[in-house]
Amino acid sequence: MRAMNEMTQRPSIDAPQLRTLLLTDLCDSTTLVERIGDVAAATLFRDHDRLVLDLQQRWRGRLIDRSDGLLLLFERPIDGLGFALDYVRGLREMGASRRLDLKVRAGLHVGEVLTWRNSEEAVQVGAKPLEVEGLAKPMAARLMAMARPGQILLSAVAEPLAHRAARELGERGQHLLWKSHGRWRFKGMPDSQQIYEVGEPGIAPLRAPTNSPKAWRDVPLWRRPAALAAEAAVIVGIGVGVWFATRPAPAIAFNQRDWVVVADLRNLTGQTVLDDSMEQAFRISLEQSRYVNVLSDMKARDTLARMQLKSDTVLDRSVASEIALRDGARAVILPTVAEVGGKVRVSAEIIDPNTQATVYAETADGAGVNSVLASIDEVTGELRASLGETVKAIESDSAELPKVTTSSLEALRAYSLATKAYARRDFGEASQYFSEAIRLDPNFALAYMGLARIHISRAENEAAKPFLQKALDRKSRLTRRDGLYLDAWAAEFGDKAAVEAPLRWKTLAGMYPDFYAGHFQYAWSAFVNNRFDEALKYASIATAPQEPMRGTAMELVGRIELAREERLKALRSLQQAQAIGGYPANRRQAAALAALERFPQARQVLQTLPANGSPDGQLTNQLERIAIEVDQGRWKDAHTVAASSSNAAKRATPLMANEFRAIELMVQSMLDPARLREADLEQLAQNALTEAERSSNRDSTPQAFFALAALKLDQRAGRTALADRLIPRIRTLANRVGEPVLRQMVVVVEAGQQRLKGQPQDAIATLRPLIDGSELFQVHVALHDAYRAAGQNEKALAELNWIAEHRGRAYSEVAGDQVFQSLNVADTRLARLSRAEILWQGGKTADARQELDLFLAGWPLDQLPDHLRRRAAVMLLDSKAKTTV
Structure with a gap:
């Protein structure tokens, strides 16, 4: 009876509290259990819990x-949102x-709740420890019930609080997609409520909930069909007059450097020549603006893939709006061309992607098909003005399309088809279309640039030069x-590429900050020259969601982080790049795993990669294969x-x-330095120098590195004669090229000569000025050699510490096409x-043995080459170990 009294006692209710529900x-879930069975379901729900x-x-x-x-309470909306996002992804x-x-629907709301605790006895017979009630609870329930599978809906109270704090979610918070679904009415609630959705790209549905008896869209009276029919005549009569009298500003929040999505052209003329040519012209005309950013067609098609739609899906009002919401664009532009009253009319609408409503429209008429380019210029100028760009800026940053493209619509169509093929990495088809565009218009500069880009992408640098020159002409x-872009590439092939090209790229980045x-x-130029902080800053900018090549930029971020010894972070960035690009794990990930000494995983990645099938492409996978075998002391392999x-x-x-010959000789020198013939090294050096002296600067630098590797x-091996003969020739080449890392490597070899000739102090003085954070890995190796030769063992130990701790730099340093990897x-x-x-010679035998054990843990004694085994044998203290040796 006492227990019953306690159970039926009314618990005390806490004061109302503001909480996130x-x-x-x-x-x-029920269908799921029936489909997979009780046992599998039990395992699944255990993992779920x-x-x-x-x-x-x-x-x-x-x-x-x-x-x-689930029903959960949180102190802050951002915590509830973080849970929801991780829960949706975790179930996926x-x-x-x-x-x-596995999908979940979720509703997030902030409001006052009443709570009370049930007694222990009540809990023991099935009651919840804590009860929660209040109007906030059914509000969250209604949001959850109306959500689509995989959708997170927020109330108007929760959305601004969570949105403002989204930066606390880190990088993920910057890429979240937020969408308003308008005002909704709920059964039993007197006022309509604004509803929002939030989610991650590729996961969130970003579609309006469906109407139900308990929740329906609050449509204004004027948008209801019956009312619209009754009022149509009045609206048309009055509205037209008001429109032309006042021309109100568009109801869209657009700021400088916001993005737009250009939908596919609606061609109502029946003339197919306009299909691709006009769409391409529209993009080029808009892309002249430094106020409006145009999402590339490549990025739009990539987003279509993430939406699980075919790449040739028409970007109409609805699809383009969804792309805009996913990629953070503020507006959609829908172009149309039609024949009206004997004229060719070019028109374009600015669409708010949140509502898919047209907020502004502009048209221009011309006589005949050949008038469309001038009409496009007129229409895009008006659209830019309607989005807030000043007249002065439009006049400054605009040129007539026929002057900056071509007056031939056929040539423009061929160019458009070429750019689409290039985006698919179908370089053969792209080359044919670019060539056709040039045949139709021999002065089509963009088409020459397109051919140059194809050759550069294939690493056919010499073949690219004539097309670059024709574009420059x-x-x-x-x-x-495009002129700045061309200047930068031309500088890459110029006599002062090392100095001028980075400045040109930096200028382009400054002038057009959203042209990545x-x-x-x-x-990349900063990374090649070991300026890792600067490289990371600029590479991170290029990972913006709107950049179609953001996966490549994210991979570069990972490589930079590896060079900075942020190894776990690098691995995550490389995996993210893989997810963005949709490609399997590659040699960059293998390098990061090896730097972390996760060799089984690194080898697993390498086993999936092609090797020698395509010499100039797949051979690069061998760089990490060789380095990782060396790293494990697997010398024969x-x-x-x-x-x-x-x-x-x-x-x-x-x-x-020349590169792989140099690497072969490096492995041979580690395996048996006595068998490394000077004649083989000289042949490599001479071959590389000959190629370097007759190549463009773009190929001269790596060839010079191969020659320096031979020296x-x-x-x-303790020899100096070969370097004495060839250093003057390499120094002249390095001064001509001007590449900082190449000059560094020349200094490293010169310091090696000083040390070997009994001048270690001079070698130290030569090397020390190079230490500024951008020095090559081999600078520290040369410094150690010089300090040790000079008897400065403490400084030699410091250099060895640096060398041992910079495994990430060893794998990722790219100078000389990674020949020193x-x-x-x-x-x-x-x-x-x-x-x-050094420690053994200094009498610190315990410390020496500890270092030796670390060495032998990486390179087992029974696998060591003879010359290394002899060095280790001197320090092995116990007789059993000596006998083993």
């Missing part, structure tokens, strides 16, 4: 109730691993932005791969042939052996 519902518990702890949520769904991944489509036929080619190329790669490279380009290997990686291991020797 999240309600979720696992879609089709673990996920919920983990997310509760991460986002500081309190679970109030659960069945097929859980389902993918089981080949199930017709530079007046380019827009300002400038940022990426400048980041390393030598086998290096030798076979060198043999395959002979059938490729001179660049590949460096000869020095490691295997040697750098080997030096990270040899640093432990050298540290042990």
Whole structure:
């Protein structure tokens, strides 16, 4: 009786509290259980509960109730949103691993709630520990019930609070998609409510909920069909007069550098020549603006793929609006061409992607098909003005389309088809269409640039030069932005490429900050020259959601982070690049895994990659294959791969042939330096120098590095004659090219000569000025050698510490087309052996043995080449170890 009294006692109700409520519902859970069976379902829900518990702890949520769904309380809306986003993604991944489509609908609201605690006795017989009531609870429930599968809906109270705090979610918060679904009415609630959706790209449905008896869209009276029919005559009569009298500003919030999506052209003329040509002209005309940014067609098609639609899906009002919402564009532009009253009319509408309503329209009429280019210029100028661009800016940043493209619609159509093929990486088809555009208009500068880009993409640098020159001869036929782009590429092939090209790319990035080619190329030049902080800054900008090549930029970010020794972060960035680009794991990920000493995973990645099938493309995968074998002390395998790669490279380009010959000799020098013949090294150096002296600067730098690699290997064998003969020739070449890293490598070899000739202090003085954060890995190796030769063991130990700790730099340093990668990686291991020797000689035997153990853990004693085994044997203390040796 006492227990019954306690159970029926009325609990005390806490004062009203403002809380965030999240309600979720696992879609089709009953059907799911029936389909997979009780046992599989039990396992699934056990994993589900673990996920919920983990997310509760991460986002500081309190679970109030659960069945097929969840009711949670949070202190802050951003915590509730973080839980919801992770829950949606977690279920998606859980389902993918089981080949199930697991989706949840969620509703998030902020409001006052009343809470009270049930007694322990009541809890023991099934009551919840904490009860929650209040109007906020059914509001969250209504949001959840109306949500589509995979959709997170927020109330008008929760949305601004969560949106403002989204930056707390880190990088993911910057890429969230927010969409208003307008005002809705709920059964039993007197006032309509504004409803919002939030989600991640590729996951969120971003579609309006469907009407139901309990929730329906609040449509204004004037938008209802019956009322519209009754008032149509009045609206037309009055509205037209008001429109022309006042021409109100468009109801769209557009700011400088916001993005627009250009929908597919609606061609109502029946003349197919306008299909592609006019659409391309429309883009080029708009892209002259530094106020309006145009989402590229390549990026729009990529977003279509993420929407699980075919790449040739027509970008109509609805599809283009969804792309705009997913990619953060503020407006959609819908172009149309039609024949009206014997004239060709070009028109365009500005559409608000949130409502898909037209907020502004502009038209221009012309006589005949050939008038469309002038009409496009007129229409795009008006559209830019309607979006807020000043008349002065429009006049400054605009040129007539026939002057900056071509007056031939057929040529423009061929160019458009070429750019689409180029976006698909179908370089053969793109080349044919670019060539056809040039045949139709020999002064079509953009088409010459297109052919140059194809050759550059194929690493056919010499073949690209004539087309670049022809484009330069017709530079007046380019827009300002395309002219800057052309200047930058021309500088890459000029006599002062190392100095001028980065400045040109930086100028392009500054003038057109949302044309990300400038940022990426400048980041690459900084990365090549080991200026990693600057490279990371610019590469990160190029990972913007609107950039079609953001996956490539994200991969560069990962490579930079690896060079900065942010190894785990680098691996995550490389995996993100893989997800964005939709390609399998590649050699960059293998390098990051190897730098983390996750060798089984690295080898697994490499096993999936092609090797020698395409000499100039797939051969580069061998760089990491060789380096990772070296890293594990698998010398015979390393030598086998290096030798076979060198043999395959002979059938490729001179660049590949010399690089892999240099790597083969590096592995040979580590395996048995006594068998490294000076004649082989001289042949490599002479071949590389000959190629460097007759190539453009773009190919001269790596060839010069290959020659320097030969001299460096000869020095490691204790010889100086070859470097004495060839350094003056290489120094002249390096001064001509002007590449900072090439000059550094020349200094490294010169310092090696000083050390070997008994002048270690001079070598130190030569090398020390190079230490500024952008120095090459081999600078530290050379400094260690010089300090040790000078008897400055403490400083030598410091250099060895740096070498051993910079495994990421060893793998990712790109100077000289990564020809020193295997040697750098080997030096990270040899640093432990050298540290042990210095400590042993200084009487610190315990520390020496610890370093030796670290060395042997990486390179097992029974696999060591003889010359290294002898060095280790000196320090092995116990007789058993000596006997083993």
